[in-house]
Structure formats: structure tokens, C-alpha cells
Amino acid sequence: MDVSIIAIGDELLIGQVIDTNSGDIARHIAPYGWRVNDVQVVGDNADEILRAIDRAFESSDVVLTTGGLGPTKDDITKGTLCRYFGGELRHDPSVLENVKVVVAKRGLRLNNLTAAQAIVPTSCRVIQNRVGTAPLMWFERDGRVLVSMPGVPFETRTMFREEVMPMLLEKFASDVAIGHRTVIVTDWSESQLAMHLSDWEDALPPYLHLAYLPKPGLIRLRLDGQHSDGAFIESELTKYHDQLLSLVGNTLICDGDKTMAEVLLDHLRRLGLTIATAESCTGGNIAHLITSIPGASESFMGSVVAYSNDVKERVLSVDGTTLAEHGAVSIPVVEQMTRGAIARIGADCAIATSGIAGPGGAVPGKPVGTVCIAITTPTGTVSDTFHFPGSRDRVIDRASTVALILAIKQLRKM
């Protein structure tokens, strides 16, 4: 089943808000064999919305809109939907009741603008929004469906997963089985890997497709299958997935679709080990990536973000002479930082970073992007110096990913 998405809101077109809803919907519908055919991002403008709906129904029987439903004046979606599907805008007491409950839960008072959210087109079936005040609206015409959902990611995510998708699955039964296998590899450029897999990829049967999804430091390979026979496509995916695993060999960093922080935590749990981080240039980002994973507290003990030499010395026990001789961005310093973190935080392993994220801070011989990373585990310490291109954000992002990959490489040997 093909789905078209229309993301509505001036804030999306001026770049003040990024549309994360479409990706979230896409990830959720994939296991059901559904796919997003296209996404259109349009402003709060009736003509643009109408044109987008026409276009969406050209390619899909299911159209999902997100956004354009807030209580303030820059939202005009509801009137436009009424114009498209007919009927009139009318007050719906059941929506007002629901809005009252949601507003009360938030400890707020109902005001006129929030109450106005109870005005809905008579041509729609209302889906009460349990986690926000804007009602969801289900429209049908000629067997095709448009569902209007709010733009707040948490509301869209909750309501789409728990209410809208089950209703869509009930209405449209899928006749094609779909499946995926994802493996994540490291130590390749995209083109090197593509050359390596070229013969195998050319010989893939027509119902299988390989996609390359490169990220800094790693490449996700996704094998997609689509066939009328669900059992057949599953067994084919298993067979070709096994072949792919043997082709990538020990460049495999994860068999499945996980973040590097998840893979790290898996290894720590398997080994019964704990970890800490000692971060200078990554500024707490590695700790943040690890603690974003539910259950991280089982293996992650804590972190010292040592942004000054003084903190490196006093809290992480880095030797003042080493700092003076080699500079803060040096292999001896990051190695000492791992040992200091292990002692101070109380953990079995540690990751340490020190580098120049930019735009300022470069010193002779150490340009912006220079990052030293060390990993200490019960089997010893490894360290290396890297040069990452790009902006401050990119250097931080990349250094964090590479540090996690280095730690995973050490742990998977154990």
C-alpha cells in the first residue's frame, strides 16, 4: 500500500522546524509492507494544500497530513479540508469534552482558542486526540482515505501508532509481503564497498534490492524484499543475508539496525562490564548518546566532561607535566583520561576524547578537526588520532561515532 504524506506549516518551509513525522511514519508502516511514496511539504496556504491533496491522491489511496492544526491564526488546514471534502465546519461537543480532559491533565485552563479546536468539518470522522488538543480527522472519498493529524511529533507518533494505523490496516488489507535485513559495516568508503559487492549485487533476484545508507564512519546496508509469497521472501532474505554477512566479513559492526550506542551496550551486557566516558571535545555527547538508550543505567556509570585542563588534572588525574609537554589534544592525555575516568567514576572500561572541534582553537600541527580518542578495557588501552572535516557539529558527531565504534571493536574481541 502506497501512502503519500503532506506536511503542512510555514515553519517547515522556513527551516525553523524539521519534519521528523514523515520519517517516523515511514519506519512504522514498513513492517506492514506499506511504504511512503512521496512527501510534500507545503505552507499554511489553502491553494497549496488543495494542490498537494490532488497530487497525493494521484499516487496513493492513503494520504496522511501532519500539522496545520494548532490553535493559533497561522493554521488554515481545517477550512481547506472542509472545502475539499465538503460539509461545513461545526462545533462537536465530544471534541470539546476531550479537549477539556487533555487541558486539565496538563494543569491548564481552557480558553476560547483551545475550545475552538472543537470546530470540525461535518464530512469527517473525528479521532479523539488523547495526548493533545487538536482532533484527528478521517475523511473518505471513493474508497480512498485522508487522515489529518497534528504536527507535534509526540502527538503524531502516539496517535498514528495507536489509533490511525490500526484503522488503516483494518480498511486496507495488504496483498504483498515485504521484508528487510539490515547490516552495518565500517572501514569502507561507499564506492569501495559497492565495488566489493558488485558481482553479488548484480546477481540478486528481481524481488531483492540492496540499498547503501552511508553515515559518518559506517555504512548501513539494507536488503529489501517484496513478493506475493511471504514465507518465500523471508527464506530468500535469510539466504542472501547470510551471503552478505560472509562478504562483509569482520567489517561487520552490527547485524541488525541499531545505533552504535545500542551495539556498545549489548556488548557490555554480554560481558557483564560497565563503562564511563571522559569527554573533552565531544562535550558530553557520547554520554548523551549512550544514556538515550533505555536501560543504559545497567552498564553506564557516568561521565566527566573535562572542558578545561584544570578539570582534566583535578578530576581525571591527568598528569600536569604530560599536559604541558604534549598538549591537551594528545595520545598520552586521552589515555590518562580513560584511566582517570575508570578510577574516579568506578567502571571497568572508559572512552576518552580530546580534540579541536572548531571553529577556533587550532594550534600549529593540530588543525581544527584533530581529535585523539582512547579506549581502555580490562584487556588494555588503544588510542588513535583522527582528522575530521567540517563544522563544529560535524566534528563532534563524527568523533562521538568513531569513539563508539572503536570501543565496540575492542569489546567484540572479548
Added chain:
Amino acid sequence: MDVSIIAIGDELLIGQVIDTNSGDIARHIAPYGWRVNDVQVVGDNADEILRAIDRAFESSDVVLTTGGLGPTKDDITKGTLCRYFGGELRHDPSVLENVKVVVAKRGLRLNNLTAAQAIVPTSCRVIQNRVGTAPLMWFERDGRVLVSMPGVPFETRTMFREEVMPMLLEKFASDVAIGHRTVIVTDWSESQLAMHLSDWEDALPPYLHLAYLPKPGLIRLRLDGQHSDGAFIESELTKYHDQLLSLVGNTLICDGDKTMAEVLLDHLRRLGLTIATAESCTGGNIAHLITSIPGASESFMGSVVAYSNDVKERVLSVDGTTLAEHGAVSIPVVEQMTRGAIARIGADCAIATSGIAGPGGAVPGKPVGTVCIAITTPTGTVSDTFHFPGSRDRVIDRASTVALILAIKQLRKM
């Protein structure tokens, strides 16, 4: 000038990659009076791309495409552009020279797939990609322009700002002046604020428009102006911006468009103070948000991420009796954490968080989403307990923002 964007790539439609390029382009062109009229996200499919180009030229004279240019087989954009604009695909020696330079800079060897990037349509003018291997392509027809750019955000961002936009500005001179003013306020729900501003907003002249951009814990208000007379619109924006400032009063958290971490650092610099963080449930995210800002090292000293009670006691000197009596998620504990961070890290101020980010970890009386936050500055300590709805990510995100806002509120009084 209206611009239409086409973001190309199956990875965008399955939600494995989020399109951040369109927002970045939108933010960059706004000050020139240019705007993104619509964004279409399509897969690596020739028919979809052709249809998207037709649609884009319906509404805009400038069409920018991103993505679909990698060296691997799931990219078909180049052939499709050749089909649309005519000519044939031919090897361009100047592109190969550039690819060789870029590949050498990365310390990699040129392989056949990377070399294939030198095949370009004869109907385009090539813009050499200084930061990647995929060449940019400038097509013209009937005075309208399509520029094909790579999908890697760093490459798109660099090349669009430094090469493409200057070329576009040279070709198309703008005749309408545009301007913005952004203010950020806190302590309002969107609808409460809209009611408060209702009369003023209704009386705005037709060339001014107010947009509400709510984020957890704060609302951005953007006043947009558009007029043929640039000096006039600037003076009008200044006048109405002043009115808006007096209407929002002391709920103003920032006069301008900045992140909360930037606002915090501004206040610290103004006061000549330094700060540290002591993070439990936010897991280093506050430190990460602060250190993402260039120049943070001037005011940010470091952080202790204390994910276990043991680290809270040993590194942050939280009293064991207090932990036992009140629990880790309590006001006395976060207050002690701020003082421990100030002493251990060596800073004038500290932010501390302790809470239950979920999905596990709830205890009687403290459901998932309960977060205690304390701020200590030279003028004293403030603290509060919050209940944030939603998923783990959302609780972490929201607690981090609220902690930054609380710290800003304390500092702006000084």
C-alpha cells in the same frame, strides 16, 4: 523569489535519513527575500523525479534538487536529468580531476565507481564539488534554473552557500524586500499567548505577519514583513517589534533567534561567570547542548554525569543519608549536586538534574517523567520538580531545555 526543493532518495522515504538540507537552504535564503515554496521528497525513481520536476517548475523559477548522486547503484538522478534537459551523458575530464583531488585529500584511492562520477549530462554546466565527489549540475531552460546538488548535508550546505546561492543571486535580482524579527518567550501555552496578543495581531498591517513556533517549554514568535520598499519594512518591523516586546513583558527569554544554550552563554559572558553541570537523567545532554556552541569553553568548565548513586556520593559529594532518606530523584539531592559540581569542577554556577526518563525506573509517587532540577548561582539556589510527558527522548529533551531556561532566569536578574 520562490524556490522549490526536491529531495531525492529512497532512504528519505523509509525514514532512515531525515531531510535536513531543505531547512538549511530555507534558513540561508530567507535574508535575501527568497523563500521555499514547497518541498517534495521522492524516491530513487526516474518517473517520480520527472513528475516532481514538472510540479516544481509549476510554482517556481528556481528548483534545487538534493541527493540521488552517490556512487552506488541506487542512484539514477543523473540519467533522469539528462532525459529531462536533453543532451547525453559524457565523461568530463575536469570533474575527474576534481574527484581525484577530493579523494586524495581524504587519503583514499580512486576506484571505478568514484571515477564514474565524472560522467555528466552535456546539457548542464558543472559546478565542481570542493568537499565531495559528486559534481553539482546547473541546468537552464526558458530562463528557469534547476541545480542538482549532493545529499550529504555537509556538502550541500558548503556548496550551496559558497557557490550556488551567489550564482543564483547573480542570475535573479530580487524586487521585494523581506525582513524578520524573532522573540522567544516562556511560561505561556500557545493558545494563552495567542489570546493575549489577539487584538494587537488583528491590527497588524497587511505587510506584516506573526507566526507562532512552539517548542517544549518556549514559544518562538516570528514577525515577518514583506514590501517593495526595504527601508520602510525595516522601520515598520522595528516599530511593531518594540510593541511586541512590551506586550510579552518579562516572559521574554530572548530577543532574537538563538538556542537556549546560546542565551545562557551570553548571560555568563556578560557577568564574567563560569558554569558546570551535574547530570543524572539528562545524561550529558545539557553539557552537549552548551558545548555545541562555538566559544563555549570560555564559560563552560565541565560536567559530571552521575548515573549511579555511588558517583553522586563519591564525585559530587552528595550525602548518603540524604540519598537514602529522599531518594536520588529529590530536591535535596539535586541541590547538593549543584554544590558538588561547583566544588569538584571549579565553576561559579551549576545546573543539576535527577529524574526518571523511562521507560523503566518509576517508583511509588515518582512516575516516569518526574525530574528534579536545581540551579546554583552566586546569588543562591533555586530548584523545582517537574513532570514531563512522553518518551525517554522527549523527557531528556524537555528536562534539558527547562533546566537551561531556569538557569537563564536566574542569571538575567543579576
